[in-house]
Amino acid sequence: MNIFRLTGDLSHLAAIIILLLKIWKSRSCAGISGKSQVLFALVFTTRYLDLLTSFISLYNTTMKVIYIGCSYATVYLIYMKLKATYDGNHDTFRVEFLIVPVGGLAFLVNHDFSPLEILWTFSIYLESVAILPQLFMISKTGEAETITTHYLFFLGLYRALYLINWIWRFYFEGFFDMIAIVAGVVQTILYCDFFYLYVTKVLKGKKLSLPA
Amino acid sequence: WQRGIHHDEL
Numbered sequence: 001m002n003i004f005r006l007t008g009d010l011s012h013l014a015a016i017i018i019l020l021l022k023i024w025k026s027r028s029c030a031g032i033s034g035k036s037q038v039l040f041a042l043v044f045t046t047r048y049l050d051l052l053t054s055f056i057s058l059y060n061t062t063m064k065v066i067y068i069g070c071s072y073a074t075v076y077l078i079y080m081k082l083k084a085t086y087d088g089n090h091d092t093f094r095v096e097f098l099i100v101p102v103g104g105l106a107f108l109v110n111h112d113f114s115p116l117e118i119l120w121t122f123s124i125y126l127e128s129v130a131i132l133p134q135l136f137m138i139s140k141t142g143e144a145e146t147i148t149t150h151y152l153f154f155l156g157l158y159r160a161l162y163l164i165n166w167i168w169r170f171y172f173e174g175f176f177d178m179i180a181i182v183a184g185v186v187q188t189i190l191y192c193d194f195f196y197l198y199v200t201k202v203l204k205g206k207k208l209s210l211p212a
Numbered sequence: 213w214q215r216g217i218h219h220d221e222l
Contacts, residue, residue, distance in 0.1 A: 009222055056220050063222055120219060162221075180221070 001059075002168050008161030009063060015154035016070045022147045023077050028085040031145050033137045034078040035095050039130035041071040047123035049116055090140050093133035102126045111179065124180055128187035131155065135194065143209040149194075149202045156191030159184055 019037075023029045048064040055061065078086050106122035134152070138144045144152075162184055169175040201208050 005221065012222070050219065060220065060222070067222070165221075177219075 002165060002172075004161050004165040004168055008158050008165055011154045011161060012158035013063070013066065015151050015158060016067060016074075018147065018154060019151045020070050020074050020077075022145075022151070023074065023082065027082060029078045029082050030085050030087050031137070031141070031148055032078065032087075033091045033093070033134040034075070034086055034088070035091055035093055035133035036131055037071065037074050037078055039095065039098070039126060039133070041068075041075050043123045043127045043130055044068045044071050045123075046119040046126075049119060053116065087137075087141075090137050091133060092140070093136040095133060098126065098129050098132065102129065109179070111177075121179055124183045128183040129190070131187075131190060135190070138208075139210065142211075143207065146202060146207060149198055149208045152191070152194055153198050153202075156188065156195060159187045159191070163188055 019032070023032065044064075044067050048068055051061065051064055102125040103122060105125055106118050110118055110121040131152070138148075163181075166176060166181050166184065197208055197210075
């Protein structure tokens with residue numbers, strides 16, 4: 001465990017909690033892509049099946065349980081409790097265009113052809129693109145609430161910090177996981193455009209809105 | 213590549 005990995009995990013946790021609290025406090029999930037949230041719930045579920053097979057540390061187990069719990073709570077709020085506020089008309093990204101290729105790739109490129117490992121690989125690939133429905137929704141409506149942009153910022157920051165963590169681990173532990181690294185680079189790149197808007201607009205006190 | 217199978221990250 002190094003400082004980049006820890007701050008990455010905490011940044012991820014911050015993102016998840018910010019989103020959950022935003023929805024809970026405002027009693028509204030307007031502007032939030034339910035599809036992205038379902039994909040993230042699927043990511044955590046398929047990745048953390050090892051909760052049942054191996055114990056790594058109390059920290060590891062606790063974080064996994066929190067991530068899974070929060071992601072399902074978010075999905076529950078969007079599709080059940082606060083369904084009336086869900087902006088389904090703007091959440092039109094076709095997720096099958098992500099799930100099918102990602103599933104195929106997980107079968108073809110993995111560390112080990114075993115069910116648990118294929119599901120882990122699937123979750124890594126899926127996570128790298130799971131935010132696309134949310135970004136698509138923002139590009140469609142042309143704007144995002146400031147709190148939503150904070151959520152996206154911490155979510156992107158988490159993966160960027162993980163990239164530094166992997167460089168660190170490569171140098172100091174000789175550890176590297178090519179699948180995680182390539183997917184992590186792709187995931188981080190997807191946030192670059194958003195990071196630019198976040199720094200140039202949101203941090204200067206303006207609302208994130210795109211030119212029509 | 214084998215090392216990746218022990219997944220200790222989140």
